[in-house]
Amino acid sequence: MKELTFKDHSVVPFDNGDGKIWFTGEQLADLLGYADSKKVSNICNRHKDEFTESMTDILKVRTSNENNEIQYTSVRAFSVRGSHLVGMLSRTKVAKDLRIWLLDLVEKEAGVEIEALDVQSLAQLAGQGIHDAIATFDKKSFKHRGQKGSGLMAQRKRDIKRVKEATLLALKLTQFAIPDLGDFPDGEPA
The missing domain is CATH 1.10.287 (Helix Hairpins)
Known part of the structure; x- marks a missing residue:
């Protein structure tokens, strides 16, 4: 996937294999200015009834540990719509700007570019x-x-x-x- 830039943050969207833009909870936490990536998980857990399957998912990701052994870890990922909802529920100073940026991504992803x-x-x-x-x-x-x-x-x-x-x-x-x-x-x- 192509690298995206929001303010002074560059982020490569997570490849979920569906051709759509996805962000990990860790990436969203960074974009929102949270020091702890668990803040995004907490938002998601507190408002889980507002998230649909197309907005967030727990994915198994293959990584290698320090001994170069392959291991699988679980990663929560958010679609652009899910990321926007996290931005709506977040109270950081940069959340408003992130929401506007994400809406532009939604338009591009939907093929609607004005x-x-x-x-x-x-x-x-x-x-x-x-x-x-x-x-x-x-x-x-x-x-x-x-x-x-x-x-x-x-x-x-x-x-x-x-x-x-x-x-x-x-x-x-x-x-x-x-x-x-x-x-x-x-x-x-x-």
Whole structure:
């Protein structure tokens, strides 16, 4: 798996074999600023009724000890959604930032990426293409950031502002006035 960076922490997600992003309890504890990785286990145990099987699992991991003997240890791993829930239940100073970062990972993992609305690149598109790009961005923003309780309403408000700016620019680029050319003859001979 590809290394991810959150603030000054680099973390390689745990490979659960399902192609999804998973973090170990130890990795989450580090990202949340806990000195003891058992804090994440304690959160999970206190709120176990809130975690589904797709959010956390105990996995057997093959490692080697100091004598290079293969041994198996149990590791609790959390999906991105499970990690987000741990972040919701955590009270560290960095938990809020971690939750925002994890929501971005959820969108990427789900294949839903809302690309930035680059107003300058709109000028390169044909008239209808400009309006289509704005409409596509607005639909994705509303669907993924505009629902009550999504926690992303502040981002949606910024998106709405960008849509308004882009729409004004699009109208300037695609609408033009036809000059008055005077009266045309009715086809009568002069």
